[in-house]
Amino acid sequence: MFVGDDWAEDHHDVEVMDGSGRRLAKARLPEGVAGMSRLHAIVGELAGDEADEAEVLVGIETDRGPWVAALVAAGYTVLAVNPLQASRFRDRLGVSGAKSDAGDAHVLADMVRTHAHELRAVAGDSAEAEAVKVVARTHKTLIWERTRHTQRLRHALRDYFPAALVAFEDLDATDSLELLAKAPTPAQAARLTIGQISTALQHARRKNVADKAVAIQAALRAEHLGQPEVVTDAYAASVQALIAVLNVLNAQVKTLQGQVEAHFGEHPAAKIIRSQPGLGTVLGARVLAEFGDDPTRYASAKARKNYAGTSPITRASGKKKVALARFIHNDRLIDALLTQAFSALRLSPGARAYYDRQRARGSGHNAALRQLANRLVGILHGCLKTGTLYDETTAWLHHAESVAA
Numbered sequence: 001m002f003v004g005d006d007w008a009e010d011h012h013d014v015e016v017m018d019g020s021g022r023r024l025a026k027a028r029l030p031e032g033v034a035g036m037s038r039l040h041a042i043v044g045e046l047a048g049d050e051a052d053e054a055e056v057l058v059g060i061e062t063d064r065g066p067w068v069a070a071l072v073a074a075g076y077t078v079l080a081v082n083p084l085q086a087s088r089f090r091d092r093l094g095v096s097g098a099k100s101d102a103g104d105a106h107v108l109a110d111m112v113r114t115h116a117h118e119l120r121a122v123a124g125d126s127a128e129a130e131a132v133k134v135v136a137r138t139h140k141t142l143i144w145e146r147t148r149h150t151q152r153l154r155h156a157l158r159d160y161f162p163a164a165l166v167a168f169e170d171l172d173a174t175d176s177l178e179l180l181a182k183a184p185t186p187a188q189a190a191r192l193t194i195g196q197i198s199t200a201l202q203h204a205r206r207k208n209v210a211d212k213a214v215a216i217q218a219a220l221r222a223e224h225l226g227q228p229e230v231v232t233d234a235y236a237a238s239v240q241a242l243i244a245v246l247n248v249l250n251a252q253v254k255t256l257q258g259q260v261e262a263h264f265g266e267h268p269a270a271k272i273i274r275s276q277p278g279l280g281t282v283l284g285a286r287v288l289a290e291f292g293d294d295p296t297r298y299a300s301a302k303a304r305k306n307y308a309g310t311s312p313i314t315r316a317s318g319k320k321k322v323a324l325a326r327f328i329h330n331d332r333l334i335d336a337l338l339t340q341a342f343s344a345l346r347l348s349p350g351a352r353a354y355y356d357r358q359r360a361r362g363s364g365h366n367a368a369l370r371q372l373a374n375r376l377v378g379i380l381h382g383c384l385k386t387g388t389l390y391d392e393t394t395a396w397l398h399h400a401e402s403v404a405a
Contacts, residue, residue, distance in 0.1 A: 004109030059108035133289035167219035175204035278343035290333035310374035350396030
């Protein structure tokens with residue numbers, strides 16, 4: 001039995017079909033317990049006396065949330081369909097461009113009927129891994145938001161107070177925000193004393209406070225182009241609002257980091273992940289969150305690499321064959337893996353040698369880093385599969401022998 005489930009914020013359009021593609025039922029179900037109960041009733045009525053033995057495959061364009069968890073708990077095989085896949089499959093069934101929720105449910109049902117073997121089932125991750133995912137994703141989202149607001153602050157200062165950009169290297173740092181909040185206009189900043197600046201630097205636990213205070217004061221008092229007073233006051237009000245947001249984001253990023261460390265520390269795989277070069281607690285938590293911990297999800301290291309988006313894709317036509325980077329990938333995961341690879345250059349001699357070999361073959365920095373990340377994913381897969389910690393010699397033995405040969 002094949003079920004297509006097109007979900008919206010407050011309802012689900014579902015269609016049930018048999019193996020021949022014949023529609024057995026369709027309905028619009030409300031979100032929540034009432035809708036899930038109705039879905040079970042529809043499936044039960046269609047299955048009849050064979051309900052306990054019937055296999056139900058559900059296609060839906062998400063892999064998380066209470067509804068998906070309830071489907072998995074009910075024993076259904078839930079296939080998470082990428083929206084891009086569903087869109088392209090829809091084009092195979094019709095070229096008019098027409099679209100509706102009921103039509104999408106039909107597309108999803110037919111897709112799992114004919115292509116279930118090519119779709120990925122929702123992973124059976126543990127509750128511990130799900131908890132890590134929740135806090136790790138929120139933590140990273142807040143960091144991205146802080147970066148966005150810092151850039152907005154930078155653009156505003158450039159328009160009316162360029163001296164601040166010279167004085168403060170890290171705009172989202174505690175001392176920078178404290179001084180800008182106290183003196184958001186060029187005139188006010190020029191009146192800041194060495195004592196006031198030193199106090200802010202001490203609050204941020206800076207080193208060489210005396211020298212830095214003198215340098216900051218000199219930069220704030222230097223001549224620069226400005227705006228009319230009324231415009232400057234308007235910019236100052238905007239900057240103070242951005243500073244208030246950044247202060248909150250800084251506090252919450254720190255709070256969430258504690259939650260990430262706590263949840264990740266309780267996971268059984270944490271020790272193995274932390275043993276990998278370049279993976280600390282926060283970065284390791286992000287990698288675990290995006291990969292999940294279902295032991296059956298990745299049949300091989302290649303499957304894990306493909307999911308990570310670090311392995312290349314091949315385009316072949318006639319005598320032409322090229323390997324290209326994957327541009328469709330999990331942004332959070334690829335960001336963590338490339339950060340790991342960059343850190344591993346300093347921490348792992350094997351990783352450094354592997355990277356240098358790629359550069360010697362003509363690869364650019366980004367391509368070589370991506371290839372290193374791909375190799376590190378394979379090493380992580382092997383460690384998780386065998387339950388062993390990272391070992392520098394074992395991890396790079398094969399590549400060392402290849403170079404020697």
